[in-house]
Amino acid sequence: MALFHVRMDVDIPRDLDPEVRAETVAREKAYSQELQREGKWREIWRIVGKYSNISIFDVDSADELHEILWNLPLFPYMNIEIMPLTKHGSDIKD
Numbered sequence: 638m639a640l641f642h643v644r645m646d647v648d649i650p651r652d653l654d655p656e657v658r659a660e661t662v663a664r665e666k667a668y669s670q671e672l673q674r675e676g677k678w679r680e681i682w683r684i685v686g687k688y689s690n691i692s693i694f695d696v697d698s699a700d701e702l703h704e705i706l707w708n709l710p711l712f713p714y715m716n717i718e719i720m721p722l723t724k725h726g727s728d729i730k731d
């Protein structure tokens with residue numbers, strides 16, 4: 638198991654065909670929700686006032702995360718920042 642904190646900032650060009658935009662956003666939603674059901678996309682939070690999210694991924698490896706992100710339908714329109722996470726020594730869980 639490897640946890641990653643991921644920030645995605647979306648910037649879809651204003652001149653993108655509205656039908657292509659709607660179809661891409663719908664595919665993104667379905668892809669994201671499937672990964673959430675699989676437990677790989679553990680958290681997704683909207684950053685207030687931005688077309689951005691903060692997500693937590695629970696995957697086997699950096700390679701798996703790369704594959705997931707690379708296949709996001711909105712990937713061509715995103716800037717993505719990734720922080721690998723490890724357990725904090727003061728955490729009382731488990």
Ligand SMILES: O=C(O)C[C@H]1C=CC(=O)O1
Pocket residue numbers: 645647665666667669688689690711
């Ligand atoms: O809306 C976003 O933040 C971008 C992207 C991530 C999941 C999803 O459905 O869309």
